[in-house]
Amino acid sequence: MREDYIETEYKPKPDELVCEYYMEPADGVSFEKACNHMAGESSIDTWSDISTLSPEKAQELKPHVFSIDKERGVVKVAYKQDLFEIDSVPQILSAIAGNIMSMKLVKNLRLEDIAFPKDVLNSFRGPKYGLNGVRDLFGVYDRPLVGTIVKPKVGLSSEKHADVAYKSFVGGCDIVKDDENLTNQKFNAFDKRVKITLDAKEKAEKETGERKMYLCNITAPTCEEMLRRAEVINDLGGKYVMIDIITAGWSALQSLREATEDMDIAIHAHRCMHSVMTRNPRHGVNMVALAKLTRLIGHDQLHIGTVVGKMHGDKDEVLSLRDECALDYMPANDQLHILEQDWGNIKPMMPVASGGLEPGMIPDLYNMFGKDVIMQFGAGIHAHPMGTEAGATACRQSVEAALENITLEEYASNHKELQSALEKWG
Numbered sequence: 001m002r003e004d005y006i007e008t009e010y011k012p013k014p015d016e017l018v019c020e021y022y023m024e025p026a027d028g029v030s031f032e033k034a035c036n037h038m039a040g041e042s043s044i045d046t047w048s049d050i051s052t053l054s055p056e057k058a059q060e061l062k063p064h065v066f067s068i069d070k071e072r073g074v075v076k077v078a079y080k081q082d083l084f085e086i087d088s089v090p091q092i093l094s095a096i097a098g099n100i101m102s103m104k105l106v107k108n109l110r111l112e113d114i115a116f117p118k119d120v121l122n123s124f125r126g127p128k129y130g131l132n133g134v135r136d137l138f139g140v141y142d143r144p145l146v147g148t149i150v151k152p153k154v155g156l157s158s159e160k161h162a163d164v165a166y167k168s169f170v171g172g173c174d175i176v177k178d179d180e181n182l183t184n185q186k187f188n189a190f191d192k193r194v195k196i197t198l199d200a201k202e203k204a205e206k207e208t209g210e211r212k213m214y215l216c217n218i219t220a221p222t223c224e225e226m227l228r229r230a231e232v233i234n235d236l237g238g239k240y241v242m243i244d245i246i247t248a249g250w251s252a253l254q255s256l257r258e259a260t261e262d263m264d265i266a267i268h269a270h271r272c273m274h275s276v277m278t279r280n281p282r283h284g285v286n287m288v289a290l291a292k293l294t295r296l297i298g299h300d301q302l303h304i305g306t307v308v309g310k311m312h313g314d315k316d317e318v319l320s321l322r323d324e325c326a327l328d329y330m331p332a333n334d335q336l337h338i339l340e341q342d343w344g345n346i347k348p349m350m351p352v353a354s355g356g357l358e359p360g361m362i363p364d365l366y367n368m369f370g371k372d373v374i375m376q377f378g379a380g381i382h383a384h385p386m387g388t389e390a391g392a393t394a395c396r397q398s399v400e401a402a403l404e405n406i407t408l409e410e411y412a413s414n415h416k417e418l419q420s421a422l423e424k425w426g
């Protein structure tokens, strides 16, 4: 192992990918030694001197640890883009979040953020629709979009599923989506569900005069089957697919984005299982890095948390995820471990707030997110005392109250669905 990767005077070059890490060396290991091994193992080096690594090659490709803050455990590394297959998220992650996460020399290691150089950005498609394209799909520009997740998560027949979707649509939902663990089970097979739920969507569109979308989960055992399911939806005139991004895997996400280039299909990204990597603040991968990779690949909308709902994620974290989805230029924020990123031609993604939400939370969500968000309610609609349709209506009423800056109590006085929701959830 070479021990010359630390150069705190070094300034990253435009052809380098920069990573920020949080690092705790193992007991008895110096911070510098851990830095050198982490930078080497993630690029050109290994645990002992290797005669096959020439000084010239090392000079050309060596990583630079250009910033160290021992007190906070923060380390920044610049990697030459030639180290990577620059249009492959799996390969990039195998380097910058691969073996290094398992090294005995570090007690804890967390990839906080990745800043992509121009050539990497340009080798990915980014979202086809993105935030503004999603708005165009609905023709809705002046309010947050409202969605539901059919509940129960699993167990309904396809017919019952389509009926719950229909009631949600006519009650006021713009979006109905499958839950993350509903794919192609015996009780509710994919091909039947997608057909009759899209029929229910069309019926509701005719009755309400609003554009509606059904986000069917195409997560599948193989890429071939996932793409077949996307094609079925496209052939039926569906405009959306949903995918579980972590369990499906990065190659599947890239394959899906490539395939949808020739379809009229937007992609909804559900992040279930992300907490295996993102929840421990001292080890793993920050959700910000995963969100940036999802945007780079080109999914159109992503779950980012709610602050007020049932999942972990404080306000700072959720809002920096929102910004990383939606801004064209992300300024650096040292405190939040955010690196500067100019997104160039990569379109913004629509942020999605979902998990443990009910109508009474909408004004808080609106204050935090503004209009550019999809708010999704599972139990917050299907556990409404007057039923699914009224639950959806209560959500739309709450959005109206938030937009008009009227208290929910006041608005509820002549909107019975909202009144009933407030009585149930307080």
Ligand SMILES: O=C(O)[C@H](O)COP(=O)(O)O
Pocket: 149, 179, 180, 310, 354, 355, 356, 357, 376, 377, 378, 379, 380
């Ligand atoms: O996938 C999701 O985001 C959850 O299923 C939301 O459901 P809930 O609103 O009932 O928590």
Ligand SMILES: [Mg+2]
Pocket: 149, 179, 180
């Ligand atoms: Mg869910």
